[in-house]
Each structure stands twice: as C-alpha cells, then as structure tokens.
Amino acid sequence: MKKLNFASDYMEGAHPLLLLKLMETNLKKTVGYGDDEYCSDAEKKILRACNCPNGSVHFLVGGTQTNATVLAAVLKSYEGVIAVETGHVNTHEAGAIELTGHKVFALPHNLGKLEAAKLRKFIQTFLDDENKDHMVHPGAVYISQPTEYGTLYSKSELEEIYSICKVFGIKLYVDGARLAYALASPENDVSLSDLAANCDIFYIGGTKCGALFGEAVVLPDKHMIPDFFPIIKQHGACLAKGRLHGIQFGTLFENDLYMRIGKPAIESAIKLQNMLLEKGYQLFYHSPTNQVFVVIENDKMESLSEKVIYEYSEKYDDTHTVIRFCTSWASDPKEIDILADML
Numbered sequence: 001m002k003k004l005n006f007a008s009d010y011m012e013g014a015h016p017l018l019l020l021k022l023m024e025t026n027l028k029k030t031v032g033y034g035d036d037e038y039c040s041d042a043e044k045k046i047l048r049a050c051n052c053p054n055g056s057v058h059f060l061v062g063g064t065q066t067n068a069t070v071l072a073a074v075l076k077s078y079e080g081v082i083a084v085e086t087g088h089v090n091t092h093e094a095g096a097i098e099l100t101g102h103k104v105f106a107l108p109h110n111l112g113k114l115e116a117a118k119l120r121k122f123i124q125t126f127l128d129d130e131n132k133d134h135m136v137h138p139g140a141v142y143i144s145q146p147t148e149y150g151t152l153y154s155k156s157e158l159e160e161i162y163s164i165c166k167v168f169g170i171k172l173y174v175d176g177a178r179l180a181y182a183l184a185s186p187e188n189d190v191s192l193s194d195l196a197a198n199c200d201i202f203y204i205g206g207t208k209c210g211a212l213f214g215e216a217v218v219l220p221d222k223h224m225i226p227d228f229f230p231i232i233k234q235h236g237a238c239l240a241k242g243r244l245h246g247i248q249f250g251t252l253f254e255n256d257l258y259m260r261i262g263k264p265a266i267e268s269a270i271k272l273q274n275m276l277l278e279k280g281y282q283l284f285y286h287s288p289t290n291q292v293f294v295v296i297e298n299d300k301m302e303s304l305s306e307k308v309i310y311e312y313s314e315k316y317d318d319t320h321t322v323i324r325f326c327t328s329w330a331s332d333p334k335e336i337d338i339l340a341d342m343l
Contacts, residue, residue: 005309009328015210021251030243038246045253051193056222059245063177064093065237066215072100073231079139084109086148103136112147116160144175146182150291155189162198174202180209184262187288196220210261210329211248261329265290268331275340292325
C-alpha cells in the first residue's frame with residue numbers, strides 16, 4: 001500500500017493554473033533576470049495587493065536563499081539577527097546565515113513566537129553593556145508568519161514588535177514561506193497590507209504555497225536595499241529565466257488565487273485535529289494553520305511510520321514523541337479519513 005504523505009507542504013508540484021500559464025508562454029522569448037513583462041506584471045499585482053505603491057518586488061529561488069540574501073544585504077559586517085530558538089534561520093538552514101558572516105541571536109519562544117517584552121529586554125541589555133563595542137550588534141529581527149509551530153502573530157503583536165524595532169533603529173524582516181496558510185486561517189487578522197505597513201522587508205512564499213518554486217521579496221520602501229539585484233546574484237538566488245517567477249506569481253495574484261490557495265490546507269488541518277481528538281490523541285497545542293502537532297506513544301509512532309510519512313518534531317518525554325502532520329494547498333480531505341482508519 002502506498003504511504004500517506006503528510007511530511008511537508010511542498011510535496012506536490014504546482015497549482016494547475018500556474019502550469020497552464022507556463023505552457024501557454026513556453027515558447028515565447030523574453031529578456032532574462034526578471035526584466036520581462038511577466039515579472040513587471042506580477043510586481044504590480046503584488047504591490048497593489050499589499051497597498052504599497054512605493055515598494056518593489058524581487059523574485060528569488062527559495063526560502064533559505066531568500067533569508068540568507070536579505071539578511072546579508074541589511075546587516076553590517078559586525079551585526080547579527082535576532083530570532084527565536086525555533087526560527088528557521090536558527091535551525092533548518094545549515095548555517096546559511098552564519099556562512100554570510102552574521103550571528104543568529106536565539107531567544108526563547110512562546111509556541112514559536114517572539115515576545116515583544118523579551119525582544120526589548122535583549123536589545124536594552126546589549127545597549128547597557130559597557131563592552132558592547134566589542135560584541136556583535138543586533139541589526140535585524142527575524143520572525144515568520146506563520147511560525148515554525150504553525151502559530152500566528154496577531155496584528156497587535158506585529159505592531160508592537162515593529163514599534164520596538166523602530167525605537168532601536170533595527171530592521172524587522174518577516175519570513176512568509178507559508179504566508180498563504182496564514183492568510184487563509186480564520187484566526188488570522190493580519191492582511192498583506194498590514195504586513196507591508198508593519199515591517200521593513202517580508203517575502204511571499206511560493207514554493208510551499210502552490211508554485212513550482214520561488215519566493216517574492218517585498219520592500220515596502222523600494223530604497224530599503226540599494227543595488228539589491230547584484231546581492232541576489234552573488235548569493236545564487238536569481239534565475240536567468242526570471243520570467244518563470246513572474247508567470248507563477250502573476251497567476252497567483254490574479255483573481256485573488258493566493259488569498260484562496262491555502263484554504264484546502266486549513267480545512268484539512270482542522271478536520272485532522274478534530275479527528276485526532278475524537279480518537280483520544282493529545283494535541284501538542286491547537287494549531288491555527290496547516291501544521292498539526294500531536295503527542296504519540298513511541299511504539300505507536302513506529303508502527304504508524306510503516307503507513308504514513310510524517311515529520312519528527314521533538315521529544316515529549318521518555319515514552320512519547322511530538323510528531324507533525326503537514327497539510328497543503330493540494331490536500332485531499334479523503335486522506336484524513338484514511339488516516340483516521342489507520343489510527
């Protein structure tokens with residue numbers, strides 16, 4: 001029997017509308033590196049959706065390249081980035097940030113989220129240190145929406161974090177690898193325009209949200225990073241066939257597709273959580289997006305792995321483990337029913 005696959009949200013290819021548009025334009029010749037009509041069209045659509053007409057959009061190939069490139073561009077040689085311990089830049093990017101010569105300051109988290117009070121205390125403690133000139137300076141703050149735990153920053157939480165960043169003169173960067181799932185969550189109150197108004201840089205995820213690949217970095221102020229393109233190219237994060245980004249994101253931002261594309265993932269995640277509770281399983285916590293974390297006995301986990309692909313999250317205690325089921329834009333609700341029978 002073929003295993004069910006709940007490992008991640010980039011297991012499938014791409015939304016059919018994107019593939020159709022790629023086929024329709026396949027033999028058309030365009031200039032390279034994002035200077036084509038499709039990238040220009042996608043940029044206009046994205047800036048309109050984000051309500052930041054004075055901004056700019058830059059297309060990069062993947063999430064790790066995007067994080068490393070953006071942070072390398074905004075940090076001075078003696079600066080580092082603040083993130084929570086579970087932040088992607090601190091855990092799952094193989095030291096990409098450190099490779100660019102920048103330290104990651106890892107702070108404690110609250111279900112994946114950075115708390116404003118802890119952020120303020122950390123920065124103030126640094127400023128009060130008489131030896132700070134001999135230390136790495138905090139130059140940026142990294143958060144993701146949603147977090148690695150699938151949790152969401154509320155609009156008020158985002159505003160508070162950004163206000164602290166502005167007081168201390170450091171940049172706020174928001175990783176939106178799974179942004180479509182945040183936007184589709186009924187518990188979310190942060191719109192694209194809210195995001196653009198409350199950070200310095202963010203990106204709109206494509207790889208995990210219905211595209212074959214690619215992320216769209218939004219600079220609400222287009223002058224935020226001068227000469228951004230050569231920095232992108234230095235980091236191997238651009239495509240010669242840049243139109244492949246423009247075609248995909250232009251389609252994602254046509255008829256509000258990006259705002260809707262995460263809905264099947266959220267519906268499947270809600271159904272999955274309800275099913276697990278009905279079966280008597282313990283949720284690690286309630287997830288408002290597409291990542292579902294459940295506490296499972298180690299012996300049951302081993303037998304389940306013979307039928308289902310999931311992701312290890314963390315040890316719960318000596319006899320239990322937290323595992324993650326991840327739904328996607330292409331999730332089939334019937335798979336939840338099959339999983340219910342297995343459990």
